[in-house]
Amino acid sequence: MNVTLRIQRFNPETDSKPHWEEYPLDVEPSDRLLDALHEVKWHHDGTLAFRRSCAHGICGSDAMTINNVNRLACKVLMGDLGARVTVEPLRGFRIVKDLVVDMEPFFEKYRSIKPYFINYDPDPPTERYQSQEERERYDDTTKCILCAACTSSCPSYWGNREFLGPATIVQAHRFIFDSRDQGANERLEVLNDRDGVWRCRTIFNCTGACPREIKVTQAIGEVKKLLLFNRMV
Amino acid sequence: MYHSFDAIVVGAGGAGLRAALELGRSGSVAVLTKLYPTRSHTGTAQGGIGAALGNVEEDLWEWHMFDTVKGGDYLTDQDAAEILAREAVDTVYELEHWGLPFDRTSDGKIAQRPFGGHTHHFGKGAVRRSCYAADRTGHMILQTLYQQCLRHSVQFFDEYHVVDLLIQDGVACGVVAYQILTGEFHTFRAKAVLLATGGMGRLFRITSNAHALTGDGPAMALRRGIPLEDMEFFQFHPTGIRKMGILITEAVRGEGGILLNDRGERFMERYSPTLLDLAPRDIVSRAIYLEVRNGLGIGGKDYVHLDATHLGRDVVESKLPDIADFCRTYLGIDPATEPMPVQPTAHYAMGGIPTDTDGRVIVDEKNTALPGLYAAGECACVSVHGANRLGTNSLVDLVVFGRRAGRDMARYVRENDFVALPPEPECEACDEAERLLKGTGQERVADIRQELQDLMMDDVGVFRVEEQIAGALSKIGELKSRYQKVALDDRGQKFNTELLEAIELGYLLDLAEVTAASALARQESRGAHSREDYPERDDDHWLKHTLAYQTGEGVELKYKPVSITRFEPKPRTY
Ligand SMILES: Cc1cc2nc3c(=O)[nH]c(=O)nc-3n(C[C@H](O)[C@H](O)[C@H](O)COP(=O)(O)OP(=O)(O)OC[C@H]3O[C@@H](n4cnc5c(N)ncnc54)[C@H](O)[C@@H]3O)c2cc1C
Ligand code: SF4
Ligand code: FES
Numbered sequence: 001m002n003v004t005l006r007i008q009r010f011n012p013e014t015d016s017k018p019h020w021e022e023y024p025l026d027v028e029p030s031d032r033l034l035d036a037l038h039e040v041k042w043h044h045d046g047t048l049a050f051r052r053s054c055a056h057g058i059c060g061s062d063a064m065t066i067n068n069v070n071r072l073a074c075k076v077l078m079g080d081l082g083a084r085v086t087v088e089p090l091r092g093f094r095i096v097k098d099l100v101v102d103m104e105p106f107f108e109k110y111r112s113i114k115p116y117f118i119n120y121d122p123d124p125p126t127e128r129y130q131s132q133e134e135r136e137r138y139d140d141t142t143k144c145i146l147c148a149a150c151t152s153s154c155p156s157y158w159g160n161r162e163f164l165g166p167a168t169i170v171q172a173h174r175f176i177f178d179s180r181d182q183g184a185n186e187r188l189e190v191l192n193d194r195d196g197v198w199r200c201r202t203i204f205n206c207t208g209a210c211p212r213e214i215k216v217t218q219a220i221g222e223v224k225k226l227l228l229f230n231r232m233v
Numbered sequence: 234m235y236h237s238f239d240a241i242v243v244g245a246g247g248a249g250l251r252a253a254l255e256l257g258r259s260g261s262v263a264v265l266t267k268l269y270p271t272r273s274h275t276g277t278a279q280g281g282i283g284a285a286l287g288n289v290e291e292d293l294w295e296w297h298m299f300d301t302v303k304g305g306d307y308l309t310d311q312d313a314a315e316i317l318a319r320e321a322v323d324t325v326y327e328l329e330h331w332g333l334p335f336d337r338t339s340d341g342k343i344a345q346r347p348f349g350g351h352t353h354h355f356g357k358g359a360v361r362r363s364c365y366a367a368d369r370t371g372h373m374i375l376q377t378l379y380q381q382c383l384r385h386s387v388q389f390f391d392e393y394h395v396v397d398l399l400i401q402d403g404v405a406c407g408v409v410a411y412q413i414l415t416g417e418f419h420t421f422r423a424k425a426v427l428l429a430t431g432g433m434g435r436l437f438r439i440t441s442n443a444h445a446l447t448g449d450g451p452a453m454a455l456r457r458g459i460p461l462e463d464m465e466f467f468q469f470h471p472t473g474i475r476k477m478g479i480l481i482t483e484a485v486r487g488e489g490g491i492l493l494n495d496r497g498e499r500f501m502e503r504y505s506p507t508l509l510d511l512a513p514r515d516i517v518s519r520a521i522y523l524e525v526r527n528g529l530g531i532g533g534k535d536y537v538h539l540d541a542t543h544l545g546r547d548v549v550e551s552k553l554p555d556i557a558d559f560c561r562t563y564l565g566i567d568p569a570t571e572p573m574p575v576q577p578t579a580h581y582a583m584g585g586i587p588t589d590t591d592g593r594v595i596v597d598e599k600n601t602a603l604p605g606l607y608a609a610g611e612c613a614c615v616s617v618h619g620a621n622r623l624g625t626n627s628l629v630d631l632v633v634f635g636r637r638a639g640r641d642m643a644r645y646v647r648e649n650d651f652v653a654l655p656p657e658p659e660c661e662a663c664d665e666a667e668r669l670l671k672g673t674g675q676e677r678v679a680d681i682r683q684e685l686q687d688l689m690m691d692d693v694g695v696f697r698v699e700e701q702i703a704g705a706l707s708k709i710g711e712l713k714s715r716y717q718k719v720a721l722d723d724r725g726q727k728f729n730t731e732l733l734e735a736i737e738l739g740y741l742l743d744l745a746e747v748t749a750a751s752a753l754a755r756q757e758s759r760g761a762h763s764r765e766d767y768p769e770r771d772d773d774h775w776l777k778h779t780l781a782y783q784t785g786e787g788v789e790l791k792y793k794p795v796s797i798t799r800f801e802p803k804p805r806t807y
Contacts, residue, residue: 008793013725030563037603046722046731051272056479058372058557059272075562096414097728102271116380126286127329129341135334142334142366142373146271181332188707213558 027077060147118183150206245270247631248610249429256641278371279482281363283625299522305619402683405605416726437579538572592638620760674718
């Protein structure tokens with residue numbers, strides 16, 4: 001099928017601001033958008049820059065704004081995108097080049113909530129036990145691949161870049177609701193801030209954007225509830 | 234720019250991160266990675282990590298060791314296999330202690346399921362040994378190790394593409410890295426360097442491997458005179474999504490899924506009466522090729538069906554959620570109601586940089602170590618996987634030998650001083666980048682790469698025969714000369730991924746050459762190396778590891794003995 005890719009381009013070495021370029025292509029409906037971007041890069045214009053690695057929606061490299069929605073380029077098929085496809089870098093982050101944005105502020109926020117398992121007891125000789133129900137409790141948020149699609153789709157984040165953002169809260173949720181973890185209070189302290197969970201206005205963009213189908217807004221709600229009603233001890 | 238650390242780790246997958254955790258405790262360490270750590274391909278591992286915990290039925294590490302040796306068609310070094318099987322247990326508990334969210338049994342222990350080639354009582358029947366977290370075990374391992382590195386303040390240089398390995402007077406002394414963001418070259422001086430750059434599946438057209446898996450570590454080592462071991466053994470996983478190569482984990486068969494041909498026959502009954510669909514991967518991949526060759530592929534085409542419809546929606550959605558998602562996204566089918574179209578996909582390099590069981594890189598048949606240089610993970614060859622790796626054994630390899638390499642490096646940096654860097658350490662890498670950036674020829678990177686991948690897939694793939702391998706070897710030579718005439722569109726400094734792809738293609742060409750040369754020489758069939766002109770295993774002549782060196786006159790091959798401690802080689806039937 002014939003399609004036109006409309007890609008926002010920006011070369012930091014020559015451009016003062018981004019501009020659009022169009023690429024007519026012949027693709028298969030079963031091709032991923034990532035395949036089409038590669039077609040451009042490999043056969044038409046090698047200067048096009050984007051991140052990618054796994055090509056099947058697991059590494060989180062290629063989140064971008066596709067027909068106005070944040071998605072992974074490798075997880076959307078051309079047949080589902082129509083004849084004109086617009087591709088832009090993720091919003092809310094500084095553009096480095098073409099579809100590549102500066103991820104450092106994103107990872108800095110991620111690191112701020114102590115995204116690692118904390119347990120002060122001595123390690124037992126075998127595994128710590130955990131029931132299937134306890135394990136299920138935080139299953140959803142363990143799926144996060146840190147692609148930033150959610151944070152970049154969040155109007156509260158666009159309004160205030162100090163907001164920790166949904167991805168960070170998802171990562172905190174993964175530990176706070178893990179029965180083996182003892183760091184909940186340390187994390188809740190960071191999250192209980194104007195720029196923490198309270199900046200979330202329950203707009204649900206994040207949930208719609210998440211390629212891992214994590215119930216992001218629900219997870220944020222669960223953290224809020226915990227802060228309001230019963231701080232964990 | 235110039236940096237100095239006691240130890241440098243190249244690669245932030247499971248192996249690199251596990252080693253870094255060991256090193257972070259004892260001195261200064263930096264991890265350099267061309268991808269953000271959480272983008273590493275360890276994150277895509279689905280099925281599980283094997284360890285004889287015995288949580289759901291009796292299991293012993295000796296059985297795990299035996300399976301590893303037999304699975305590797307007796308090319309496995311048995312001293313290494315023993316370490317792997319013994320230490321697997323402890324490293325899995327360690328991961329759990331760091332918070333890894335394993336699935337659980339009803340009594341709260343780590344859950345385990347069957348996997349290809351893993352048996353009880355030395356081959357009597359399948360055993361549940363694979364510890365898993367749904368079908369995203371690798372994702373959880375990668376996340377958990379990265380999280381612990383953050384906790385212990387390991388220093389990361391993200392999106393630094395290492396382009397050269399520095400060796401002075403026979404001692405490793407650092408690396409040169411290209412900072413992707415700025416296009417600057419950096420010299421990292423170190424007392425010890427660990428290569429943990431992962432796989433090289435991008436040698437082949439159809440692969441489960443990420444675009445970034447171009448064998449950079451092995452190729453850089455090769456260019457510095459270090460041999461590569463057993464490169465002729467490359468595993469094709471039987472169940473990749475047709476055409477795309479995306480992996481459908483063996484756990485589908487572990488949970489009870491079966492392979493069917495066009496007639497709806499469970500054809501593995503004919504090839505492996507005991508283990509059936511859970512036979513080792515080399516055997517299942519060959520079975521699929523033979524079915525297809527006999528016109529029994531689906532609709533006469535080049536694929537078969539993997540059927541999980543009888544497992545029920547609950548099992549599919551709860552134990553294999555990502556697989557269900559892949560099928561819906563990429564095939565538009567629901568695996569709970571329709572079979573999946575699959576074909577073998579290039580998956581895992583058994584070969585790589587030769588090391589001893591402490592991760593020290595060795596350079597000859599006498600196991601002489603190169604001081605200060607280490608390798609671990611898929612880019613290394615311990616050799617624990619021999620001629621064919623068992624499922625779940627790579628993740629074990631990462632943590633067991635990543636940990637051992639890290640510990641030995643910590644000792645090494647304590648006991649040794651920095652050595653002098655070579656004069657102008659960056660110049661070779663700079664010159665090569667300059668050459669590529671200024672190239673004026675007519676060749677495109679993508680064209681050469683495509684031809685190389687087709688060549689390797691068709692002529693150095695699942696089945697091999699002398700004329701084809703020899704033909705491939707000479708065509709690789711031609712591709713190498715065409716590579717000298719590559720021209721790039723992007724001549725900029727910042728985020729020039731075209732330049733990086735060109736550099737990676739250079740690595741692939743070198744690796745293809747040693748792979749083909751090693752495969753051509755080995756006149757037998759063993760594990761994943763299947764020669765139609767030499768269909769039998771030949772222990773009298775070929776029970777030995779290949780060491781391939783790059784020389785001015787092509788590839789030079791040497792051989793070194795296999796370590797055999799407990800299990801004498803026997804015919805391999807399942
Ligand atoms: C789809 C899939 C499923 C799998 N499932 C399983 C399973 O269930 N069980 C199992 O045991 N095994 C499985 N495997 C195999 C296993 O996952 C891999 O062999 C293993 O994860 C490799 O880990 P690694 O640490 O060696 O490398 P990787 O995780 O690939 O990491 C490589 C690292 O090196 C870096 N790097 C590479 N080149 C450079 C360079 N030039 N400069 C700087 N950095 C560089 C990368 O950025 C990356 O951080 C699977 C493999 C695949 C592809
Ligand atoms: S929550 Fe979803 S969208 Fe947000 S970073 Fe994680 S995977 Fe991406
Ligand atoms: S390339 Fe890995 S998520 Fe798309």
